[in-house]
Amino acid sequence: MMEDKSKKYMNPYLAGVILGFVIMAAFFFSGEGLGGSGAFKDIVKTTVTSVAPEYSIQSHYFKSAAESEHSPIKTWLVFEVLGVLMGGVISGAFAGRLKLKVEHSPKITSKTRIIFAILGGALFGIGSQLGRGCTSGAGLSGMAVMSVSGFISVGVIFGTGYLFAWIFKKLWI
Amino acid sequence: MAPIFEQGSDWNLLAALFIGIAFGWVLERAGFSTSRKLAGVFYGYDFVVIKVFFTAAITAALGLLFLNFFGIFDFENVWMPTTYTWPTIVGGTIMGLGFVMGGFCPGTSVCAAATGKLDALAFIGGILIGIFFYAFTYEPLWETLRGTGKLGKVKIGELIGVSEGVAVLIFIAFGLFSFWLVDKIKKDYNIKDVEY
């Protein structure tokens, strides 16, 4: 039964090569690296600058977005992430993997999983702003242009994960 | 020649959409829309993250160098991150913790949400909360740290004193070694597959 399931997913190396070409296309056609966290940052900036413009101008974090000429939501990353959403739906639809569910290890409840998902997301929100990107942006795209920051990012993210994995073992297996 | 589309132009945004679609499609096809598969890298039952991630980075790095060699791609005209050591390390630590707790990273969470995973949706909500928190505590907590450790736009080859081509070769060797290693680990420790 296990064999069938893994056949449904693409060979990881092939997927990696295709993904590598997608990254190259991003650089070649748009001069940008792929990203993830950047789009959420733009969403937050757009929301705050339109709801509270006076606050935005004097806040160090929101200043640049408040003073920019065009809407801070009209960025390359936001459109890219919208595309990711669409791509996921397309692939999932074809593979029959579209299903509403909460995925969790049998040792915990859905509720626990949701709580940790929110916590994990929050940590990523903070960490990605500090680290100027997430695994896709700083890590993957950074390594594609051979930037030191990319290698540091990936090394630290995975290293930390391994370090703390045993604490959260029950969440997964 | 590169980049083809001008920054800020509408064509560029359209390109972003299509590139994103390709990105999302590949991620889902590789199985990155399920958190248990992603978290497997930390427990040894599924190393798909290592395989896809490093293959992609190696392919892209090698590919960009080749495009540059043929004179149709210039590193100076495209995005290149500035290396800031301390914020990257601290941010990376926070993100690593978030990864093992949430089982996603921002890109994969969007892909998973696309296939209906509610925990991915929760993760996305968490990202927004996290960014809001960061933004409103920016000046007291984060601003100074974020600007430290600036090394400029350093490439890894420059850092260790070799040409970028040699650096990619080392990267390839490292990648191939880790692929061999993770398969060996799974076999030798007899780690069972996880049903999900």
Add this chain to the structure above:
Amino acid sequence: MMNGKNLYGAILLVILGLFIAFTSIKHNTNNEISPDELHKAIIENTRYYSPEEVAQLIISQDPSLQLIDLRESKLYSHFTLKGAINVPLKDFLNQENLEYLDQDVYKTVLFSNGTSDADIAWILATRLGYKNVYVMNGGLNAWIENILQPKENSVVWDRVNDQMYQYRRGASEYFGGKSSAPEDDAAVKKPKKAIKRHKKKEVEGGCG
């Protein structure tokens, strides 16, 4: 997972990697212009600034002016134009020096003793695709002749007084001569008179 197809892929990767390891990154690949365009630009002669025009830019403290002295550093440290950066011609193509050209904000005026070195540097810069690069026609030789020791038809001289004074002092030290202070004063005074005479003539002409 190290079966047939994967093994081929791995070998291919290594071969490609070995190939690329022997190359180095090319910079500014798309900015180079063709020989025809370069030839046209050379003939057009729009690259020249006269010493008077350069002097005017210096005096008016034009913020977009960037002066590059192409001579050896020894000559540069004895005398150069106010605010000039030293990039000896032999180092002109070094990456850190090219960065002075790699921007759209400044007008870069190249100069040397005569015009030929500056022209050579200008050709290199233009071929690499850099814009806003110019040459001071006649170089420092013309500068000294027209600005520092002006003849009657030069109007801008008296405000460049201190440069001339420093140059004379530096020059006399360099050539191992005595610092001729009384001569300096006399020399300083003479050109001033020349200008006054010139101005008088103009006024007369107007009234007459």
